[in-house]
Every structure is written in structure tokens, then in C-alpha cells.
Amino acid sequence: MAVIDLRSDTVTEPTDEMREAMARAKVGDDVLGEDPTVRELETLAAEMLGKERGLFVPSGTMANLVAVMSHTQRGDEVLVEAEAHTYYYEVGSISAVAGVMPRPIPGRLGYIAPDQIRDAVRPPNVHFPIPRLLCLENTHNRAGGIPFSAQEMDAACVTAHEAGLAVHVDGARIFNAAVALGVPAGQLVRSADSVMFCVSKGLSAPVGSVLLGGTDFIELARRFRKMVGGGMRQAGVIAAAGVVALRTMVARLADDHANARRLAEGVARIPPLAVDLSRVRTNMVLVTINGPLTAPEVIERLKREGVLALPTGASTIRMVTHRHISGQNIDHALDAIRRTVATMATIR
16 A cells, blocks of 8 residues: 655655765865865855855754854843744754743744734843844744745844844745745845755755855854764765755745645545645645544544654644645545544544
8 A cells, every 4th residue: 555645745755866966976075165065055055045155954953053053142032933843843952052042922823923023022131031033934834834925024034133133044944935925035034144944855855954144154153063963074965965956846846835735625625624724825734623533543543544644733633745745645645534534433
């Protein structure tokens, strides 16, 4: 039985072109700044995102951590959305390693609005940590892959800067946002001080993320990358796949978005499941279960049908489309979901 894996776009495998590029990549010692393929990836990424320089790192979590370390000092306060990846899924690294205090702000579908930023920045007081950084996420994972427009991002950044904060964007899926909104990715982060994105999700490269910002920021980030163990040697072998990803895989993200919409519309017609279709704008579908069934129970049953998904709560399931998921796969998944729900309802 073929498995339809909707757990995450992180399960994507490299394309044949990526494998060929990896095999013939020119390499050098990247810690010494001598890997030409890593430099090519960093330069290409900087051009596409409109930043001065880039830094290739092993993971998105490390990119966010290094960014926070480069923007702050220990004991500073960092404003984050209450369900942001940096706060929710990164093992508390910004506190444990960077030594900063996160200030979680419940966003509006993942977006921290200007008025919320103003309200959150407290006046100087010996009792308070110094507010130093705002972290935004685009697309927002736990909000269902919602993309935020250039105008929304600009408004938040301007307000943060007026309050004396730097702005870092967790743009793990920034190209999904750009494709969904029909704008260049650079427009979405033009007002931010730094941004990172992953090449290993919907772009299908096997490893890595790129952190981008000004020259001085990246020089400092390079030191922190080394400090936390991210200095790599002949890393061009994996950076080569990232170069191919940026050149060949961005436009096709629209296919993933179309398949997510197809999946969402189908699931929405299967009670007791529900989907807020207004939130399905990129490659994620958040499914709510109304009734006695639980997300873990449904997921376990779906696994027997060859469909994999992940719970995001006791009654919510996340499904993510990617390049290995076709329209036919979506139809098969919907058939499996219908059978599963019907069988479980009968058992109950």
C-alpha cells in the first residue's frame, strides 16, 4: 500500500537535478569562507530576499537562534507571537542558549499587529528586561500556513523600529507566502532587519536554511553559528541542492497550494470534520474534529489506511501538501478519510 505522507513538507526528497548538483559540487572549507558553492547559495539568497549578505546554516532552528543571539544581549526581552515556531517548537533555545526572555503575544491568526507591539513595549524600568527584538513568522505554521502581506509586515516593522526594536522574520516558508500573494519574496521582508528561510521544506533540498541581513549582522551571526556548532567544512555538497531549489522549485509551490485547497474543500464536506477554508491559503490544512473523536485516534486509524498526518491538539490535525503529493493522492486521501470517519462513527 502506497503511503500518502501529509505530516509535513519536511519529508520531501531532493530532485534528480539536486542529486546531480550535489555530486559535482565545488567545495572548500566553509568555516574559512572558502566553499564556492556555499557562497553561491548565500549570494543568490541575498539577491532574492533583498538583503546584503547571507549565511548558510544546518537548520531553521539554528538560523533563528543565531539571529536572536546576534540581535540581543543576555537578559533582553524578545517579543514573539504566542504560538510562533521560535517559542513553541525550538526547545526553549532562545532562553537556554541565547539567554533572552520571550514575551509571548497572542496574535490575530498569527499576526502581531502594530497596536499590540506598542502595548507590549514597556517604558524603561529597572524591574523590566530591555525590549530589544520583535520576531515575526511568515507563513505562520500553527495558524495554518497563513501568509502576511508586505503591507502587514511593513506596518509591524515600522512600529517595532519606532519602539527601538530590531525585527527578525522566521520565514521558513517565506516563498510559500510570496507565491500565495503573487509578490517577490523580498517585498515581504524589505523592512525587516533579518530573515531566515528553509531550503529543506517545500523547496525539497535535503538540508539547511539561509539567514540573511546586513553585512555587520551576518559577520556577528557567523561567529555565533560557530559557537553553537554550526560551522561546516565542505558544505557545498549540500548547499548545491539549495541553489537548485531556489532556481527551480519556487514557482511550483503553487501546485502545493492548489492541492491543499482541494484537500481542504474535500475534508470540509466530511462531518464531523471541519476546515476554515478562509485560512487555507498556502500548503497547510488545519482540520478540526467536532464530536467525541480525538485527533490521535483519527490519525492512528488513518495510518492503517496509508495516510499520515500530525496532531496539533486534542481535536485538531494538520495536513501539509508538497511535491510528492499529487491531485490523485489527494483524492485517495479523501476516500481514506471518509472511510475512517464512517468506521469510527459506527464503532462509537
